[in-house]
Amino acid sequence: MIQVKICGLNDEAGFDAATGHGADWVGFVFFAKSPRAVTPERAAVLSRRQAGGPGRVGLFVQPEDDEIRRCLDRVPLDALQIYAGAGRAAAIRARFGLPVWVACGVRTPADLPGHARCDRMLIESLPPEGASRPGGNATKLDWQMLAGWRAPGPWMLAGGLDPSNVAEAIRITGAPAVDVSSGVESEPGRKDPNQIAAFLAAARVPD
Numbered sequence: 071m072i073q074v075k076i077c078g079l080n081d082e083a084g085f086d087a088a089t090g091h092g093a094d095w096v097g098f099v100f101f102a103k104s105p106r107a108v109t110p111e112r113a114a115v116l117s118r119r120q121a122g123g124p125g126r127v128g129l130f131v132q133p134e135d136d137e138i139r140r141c142l143d144r145v146p147l148d149a150l151q152i153y154a155g156a157g158r159a160a161a162i163r164a165r166f167g168l169p170v171w172v173a174c175g176v177r178t179p180a181d182l183p184g185h186a187r188c189d190r191m192l193i194e195s196l197p198p199e200g201a202s203r204p205g206g207n208a209t210k211l212d213w214q215m216l217a218g219w220r221a222p223g224p225w226m227l228a229g230g231l232d233p234s235n236v237a238e239a240i241r242i243t244g245a246p247a248v249d250v251s252s253g254v255e256s257e258p259g260r261k262d263p264n265q266i267a268a269f270l271a272a273a274r275v276p277d
């Protein structure tokens with residue numbers, strides 16, 4: 071079955087929709103410039119609503135070790151999704167002993183990774199020129215680019231997915247897992263429980 075991560079959860083309604091409809095992972099954005107940003111304390115409150123539920127993924131942009139440590143002291147995380155180079159990913163993994171997922175921004179087929187240097191690659195489009203954040207911009211890749219790509223390790227597709235296009239994206243790319251943030255929101259930073267439910271259902275429709 072296709073695995074699904076619902077990212078950028080920051081309120082009870084969104085969190086409950088993601089867990090209640092069977093998301094495999096929920097994501098908390100620890101990046102202040104994001105409209106979905108949460109504090110570690112807020113993530114901990116949400117996280118406690120569903121003990122033993124989906125995996126909890128913390129999203130960090132160019133993080134220092136201290137920032138990750140501060141989060142982990144407050145909220146248990148099962149994986150760290152980072153926007154940083156592969157060398158930094160290895161150091162973070164060694165330091166914290168958690169799976170590290172690395173965002174791989176792709177513009178042309180030459181950008182597709184040939185080697186796995188982390189626990190999971192997030193294949194997504196590069197941000198638009200002048201964007202204030204490296205992801206979460208609702209920009210999608212040319213999915214056809216991935217059609218002949220042999221993934222060197224676990225990966226997921228992200229960027230510009232929504233309930234109306236996720237099934238086609240999976241069909242074209244062969245993605246085993248997908249990640250969404252903007253595409254299940256009524257406005258930036260506000261998750262829509264109905265769209266979360268629709269996304270999970272659409273991602274899991276059998277071929």
Ligand SMILES: O=C(O)c1ccccc1N[C@@H]1O[C@H](COP(=O)(O)O)[C@@H](O)[C@H]1O
Pocket residue numbers: 077078097099101104105106129131153192194203204205206207208209228229230231249250251252253
């Ligand atoms: O969601 C954010 O605000 C965010 C901020 C900084 C880096 C990444 C962010 N989100 C991630 O971006 C992709 C695509 O998101 P979208 O569905 O196009 O909005 C996804 O991996 C999010 O986890």
